[in-house]
Amino acid sequence: MTQSRVSLDVQSYNVMINGLCKRRISCASKLLVEMHDKGYHPNVWTYTIMINGLCKEGLLHEALAFLSKMEDNGCLPNAVTYEIIIRALFEKGENDHAEKLLREMISRGLLQGEK
Numbered sequence: 001m002t003q004s005r006v007s008l009d010v011q012s013y014n015v016m017i018n019g020l021c022k023r024r025i026s027c028a029s030k031l032l033v034e035m036h037d038k039g040y041h042p043n044v045w046t047y048t049i050m051i052n053g054l055c056k057e058g059l060l061h062e063a064l065a066f067l068s069k070m071e072d073n074g075c076l077p078n079a080v081t082y083e084i085i086i087r088a089l090f091e092k093g094e095n096d097h098a099e100k101l102l103r104e105m106i107s108r109g110l111l112q113g114e115k
Helices: 010-021 025-037 044-056 060-072 079-091 095-107
Strands: none
Touching (some): 010 025, 044 060, 060 079
16 A cells, blocks of 8 residues: 655644644644644644634633744734624633733734724
């Protein structure tokens, strides 16, 4: 039997990480490390998927660390990224922190007022 190899890219990793985040967040984290080790750079969606998974598990401090890591790696969060983490912070009663991130989101032009 011949063995075929599938070539993975960032989008392929994002799909796998998203699936793992739904049940096994630690495995998703390991896959993210593997992705990096193989020379792929996480994009805004990779980080957003991980942040969403961490928030759903109630791991807000880890999600905030990922937000910081994201920016340290030159990847700016988008409106979806902010919305996920702000919502999780409000749900946990971390209103001051949520409002701080909301102000940051607005200052970056990611939240447009109604016209």
